[in-house]
Amino acid sequence: MTNNANVAAGQQKLRSKKGHERRINGTIYTVLVVMSIVWLVPFVFLVLQSFRSYKLEKGGMVDYLLPKHFSLDNYAFLFEGSNFFSWLGKALIVGLIVAAVSAVLIHACGKLLDKGEESRGRRIALIGGSLLVGFVALTALTAAMQGFVLAGSWVKVLLSLLLFVLAGWIMARVYLKQDSKLLRSIPGYVVEDRHEGLKKFVAMLAEFLVLGIIVQFILAPMTMSQYVRWYINTLTIALFTAVLQTAIVLSVSYALSRLRFKGRKLIMNAVLVLGLFPGFLTMITLYFLLKQLGLTQAGAVPGLILIYCASSGMGYYISKGFFDTIPKSLDESARIDGATRFQVFLKIIMPLAKPIVIYTILMAFMAPWGDYVFASYVAFGHQNGYNVAVGLYNWVNTNDFQNYFTRFCAGGVLVAVPITALFLALQKYYVEGVTGGAVKG
């Protein structure tokens, strides 16, 4: 009897505990829902406004949320006066053709190499030959498509040559890594190899598409509207900063994590203290320095890249913490295997530190992408040097506020798209990167 009573009491206790949990969870979810509404409403509002026709309704602020006429007027305005879409279409076609030609060439190379002896000379000759054929094909194609005569500009010829060397490098890399014949003779390798091969092929296609766009950009510049120019400015700054800053941050972190040199602790501590000062403190000095170098106003884009990369080595902390978790014996083993420090970094540490590399790239890309303060004073009134943030702000600030608000919204939406896509695609690595560095450090 007492036993039963105990059980009953226990069950009741359990039930009340469950109820308690449910109440807490309910509260938490309510708070979260309210908060996300508070956060999201402005964005929803912004997106809705961007679809309100500025021709049919007022282009400025209105006292209703839902637009009466949905249209793409605002977006059309952003590209007005620019041949952006036809340009992009042509660029993609060039890229695709380059990719297709290269794929055929690589395949032919592979077949030839698989048949004969694999001597270095043959390999170089074959790759060189295919490079030459590819180069002629590429330039002819572009010229034909654009009605563009190459003879007029040596610089452009040289540039496209450089790009094609880059393409050749990609090609050679893809082929040399394939080792198709050898790998096939290992049991169990084939399936994985096919998968890897497919992945490599897709990656190669993407690389060639990008290459085609760059070739197009140099050989046949598009006519730009204000907004497209700002957008390309922002993209250029962010891409260069992402690459340079990532390279700097990762090498600094690796050095601090692996090398033992005099003053290492001192540097780390000094950098930590220096990092406590906000970057804005240097604003005026930076402006004068850049002015002396001619990197303000018209030279705002390279100037800004310089500013964003300048102190990037100071952000070593998270990636150093991550590198510290990779066992040192891997480095040692690779060094005994014959790798130089740089090869160890590139071939062993980088692949293992993928989350932190992606995290670093993301962070380095984001900062200049949304920056207003530095961008506004370096460009200082020179419209062609604006980035999107500064340009859009000027629309609503100096131009007719009542007319430009919806177009401002459309510009904002387009800026948000790539960064959102990046985050959605890479969020897994992002979380790994943020927490990965914290394990040890």
Next chain:
Amino acid sequence: MASLKLEHIKKVYDKNVVAVHDFNLEIQDKEFIVFVGPSGCGKSTTLRMIAGLEDISGGTLTIGDRVVNDVEPKDRDIAMVFQNYALYPHITVYENMAFSLRLRKMSNEEVHRRVCQAAEILGITEYLARKPKNLSGGQRQRVAIGRAIVREPQVFLMDEPLSNLDAKLRNQMRAEIILLRKRIDTTFIYVTHDQTEAMTLGDRIVIMKDGYIQQVGTPQEVFEAPRNLFVAGFIGSPQMNFLKAKLVKEAGGKYSAQLYGLSVPLDEEKCAKLAAKNVGSQDVTLGIRPEHTQLVFDQTANTIEGTLRVNEMMGSELHLHVDLVDGTSVILRIPTLDLTEAQRAGLTYGSKLRFTFPEKVTHLFDPKSEESLLF
């Protein structure tokens, strides 16, 4: 394949912590050398200096005819197997083994031939397409060894390669290393803290303690003629028993040891050595290996008496932990077959027993310097 010469090699950390003192050793071509010692004795540090992973603070290191003190590890033509395997986790076993060859710009055919051959030797052909995380400990160790042998290096370094494996696998891999050594005839330097591995693998053993070499010799030599108390205690399992005794010099160059009321005359060889060193009567530490003791059930014999504390039944033999009258603990290793049922039944906690030892197998050490008196 190369000989090594280590002359006055020294390692100093942070200007005052000395890890290795004045290390002198010549390693012959194709020799299997084992560095053994307790942790912190400097054996791994010495190995890492040979590998080039640690700077050498003093002395010269020669591989072949080349002084390599300031040569990068990659240019020393050595290969190393690490305790924690240190396999590259992001690439397959095949690529792990091919890594060093590809860095040397070897042709794909050659890479393939060597990797397959090494995989064949180690029996890991079927795992070549796997990543290291999908392998068991023993397989990983094989891959680590495979990664080292594809290089066909001049010197093969192994840093406690078996200590991460379980006991059974360790015995198996030990046997495989012996076989491997027969197949790839090259110079080996092997670091371990396990005296069994040292005894079974090494052509010569280097026993180290606190950064000093204690003794260098073949397994037979260090077992039969340990140079000091430390070596005597370190080599052999269970460890050697040390008893306090008095060495008495008698007329005619004869010596005898007296302990626990027992007088043991020493054999001629030992007497000659002692006489040559001109040793007088003095206190000594007498060393007897547990396996050299014999139980005596006959009361009249010339024996030492003790009280049995622990009786460990190991199957083929008994390990008897015995306390002597002065509290000294002694271990006796007695083959089970030598005893009758009744005698074995009598070996219970607290029972008195008597034992003796042949005088031939005794070791004599100076209690102060801890050095052997027989050198």
